[in-house]
Amino acid sequence: MTRRDQREKHERDEQGRERELVERSQRGDRDAFNRLVEYYQAGAYALALRMVGDADAAADITQDAFFSAYRAIGSFRGSSFRAWLFRIVSNGCYDHFRAQARRPAVSLEAALEEDGDGDAYGHGSDWHMPKSLIDPTWDPERATLRGETIQRIEAAMQKLPPEQRLALILSDIQGLSYDEIARVMDTSLGTVKSRIARARAHMRGILLRQGEHFG
Amino acid sequence: MSRHPNDWEQQRERLSAYLDGELPPEERAALERHLPGCPECRRELEDYRTLRAMLRAVPMPALPRSFTLPATGAVPEPLPAQRNRPASARPRTRAERSSVARAAQALGGLVAVAGLLLFLTSALFGAPSGTASTAAGNYSSSYQPAIGPKSTDIAQSTHTGGPVGPGVATARPNEQHTPTGVAASPTIGTSTSKEPGRSETAPPLPIIGGGMLLGGAALFVAGTVARKRRD
Numbered sequence: 294m295t296r297r298d299q300r301e302k303h304e305r306d307e308q309g310r311e312r313e314l315v316e317r318s319q320r321g322d323r324d325a326f327n328r329l330v331e332y333y334q335a336g337a338y339a340l341a342l343r344m345v346g347d348a349d350a351a352a353d354i355t356q357d358a359f360f361s362a363y364r365a366i367g368s369f370r371g372s373s374f375r376a377w378l379f380r381i382v383s384n385g386c387y388d389h390f391r392a393q394a395r396r397p398a399v400s401l402e403a404a405l406e407e408d409g410d411g412d413a414y415g416h417g418s419d420w421h422m423p424k425s426l427i428d429p430t431w432d433p434e435r436a437t438l439r440g441e442t443i444q445r446i447e448a449a450m451q452k453l454p455p456e457q458r459l460a461l462i463l464s465d466i467q468g469l470s471y472d473e474i475a476r477v478m479d480t481s482l483g484t485v486k487s488r489i490a491r492a493r494a495h496m497r498g499i500l501l502r503q504g505e506h507f508g
Numbered sequence: 509m510s511r512h513p514n515d516w517e518q519q520r521e522r523l524s525a526y527l528d529g530e531l532p533p534e535e536r537a538a539l540e541r542h543l544p545g546c547p548e549c550r551r552e553l554e555d556y557r558t559l560r561a562m563l564r565a566v567p568m569p570a571l572p573r574s575f576t577l578p579a580t581g582a583v584p585e586p587l588p589a590q591r592n593r594p595a596s597a598r599p600r601t602r603a604e605r606s607s608v609a610r611a612a613q614a615l616g617g618l619v620a621v622a623g624l625l626l627f628l629t630s631a632l633f634g635a636p637s638g639t640a641s642t643a644a645g646n647y648s649s650s651y652q653p654a655i656g657p658k659s660t661d662i663a664q665s666t667h668t669g670g671p672v673g674p675g676v677a678t679a680r681p682n683e684q685h686t687p688t689g690v691a692a693s694p695t696i697g698t699s700t701s702k703e704p705g706r707s708e709t710a711p712p713l714p715i716i717g718g719g720m721l722l723g724g725a726a727l728f729v730a731g732t733v734a735r736k737r738r739d
Contacts, residue, residue, distance in 0.1 A: 323577055326577065327577055330575055330576045330577065331574075331576060334571060334575045334576075335571055337575075338572075338575070342569050348569075352572050359575050359577065360577070360584060363577060363583055364583060438566065442562070443566055446562060446563065461563070464528065465559075465560050465563035465564060466563055466564070470530070471525070471530045486521050486525050486530065487521055489525075490523075490524035490525070493524055493555075493556050493559055493560075494520060497559060500559075
């Protein structure tokens with residue numbers, strides 16, 4: 294068996310195991326559901342945390358999402374439990390934003406701002422994002438980042454409009470395909486492609502401006 | 509001078525999708541033919557590649573705790589993020605609608621228990637001073653906001669509708685009705701000691717208690733039926 298065949302077989306086996314756990318959950322087997330929780334909770338929590346930027350809120354959103362998923366698992370029909378679960382998590386994040394927007398300092402429009410690339414550098418200029426500007430010690434081969442760089446990336450993420458932020462997190466942090474992202478965000482492939490592209494341009498603009506700030 | 513003066517937005521999308529392996533074969537081939545002659549596009553692609561590599565290198569946050577469900581017992585329903593949802597919010601889920609039914613159950617149960625206690629106390633020990641009725645009055649109006657002004661009417665009618673003397677009516681302004689829901693429990697007993705005139709009157713406490721018991725039970729049953737229907 295080639296390596297690729299092995300990988301594909303492994304994926305099929307995983308999918309089969311997951312399908313069985315889902316079916317058992319749908320029959321009320323809470324242990325089976327908890328196996329799903331154990332498998333997906335790290336990803337679900339990471340998604341919530343990167344979206345809302347607050348550990349306590351992210352924990353609440355994650356817990357609520359698993360409660361909701363358990364109560365609603367009878368109606369799960371699709372092929373990707375992950376996409377379904379992440380949809381519940383992201384809905385929880387949007388609820389959180391709406392609740393925050395109710396506070397006088399933040400308007401709903403500002404919280405849900407869709408446009409705005411922040412791409413101050415455009416194209417065709419000499420400006421681009423040298424790795425050294427972000428982190429002089431960063432070695433893509435080793436792929437570890439300094440704590441300060443991580444903080445700057447996380448802070449820059451918080452500046453993105455929620456739709457762009459979600460698309461970028463699902464793509465670059467969670468590793469979902471565009472197809473799966475479209476299912477999570479309940480939108481078209483074209484919109485997913487557009488949001489990811491704009492998110493990347495936007496992030497680059499933010500990081501470059503910060504880099505300039507720090508000299 | 510840019511090679512893409514008019515379609516940079518689309519070109520950026522193509523480059524981004526190309527990086528993710530999400531371009532259809534023909535577009536991928538066209539882009540790969542284009543790249544060697546376009547430093548602008550190559551630079552953009554390289555920036556996206558760097559950014560993606562950095563995002564992938566951000567470590568997964570540590571789990572603050574396990575999110576597994578408790579082994580037994582009802583799974584609590586998630587709380588809505590806010591009580592008053594805007595019109596543009598997504599539709600209420602079944603879980604959110606049934607929280608109203610659950611509130612009715614809880615309220616009904618509390619009122620029924622309070623009524624039962626009042627009934628038993630007054631029946632066994634005879635009608636005490638107005639303190640118990642005041643407590644009941646505060647209690648009932650505090651715990652029945654969900655059924656609207658009617659609750660206050662019930663409380664009022666138990667004082668003024670039955671065979672009560674004028675002492676109750678005059679004492680009413682001193683009572684502290686705070687229809688703010690369960691959190692109002694501290695009001696129980698707060699106003700009672702300040703109404704010396706009330707001990708002279710003897711409102712029919714067993715009737716009040718019985719009424720609360722029946723009303724609370726009815727509310728509880730309504731909530732239970734509503735929940736059963738939705739599950």
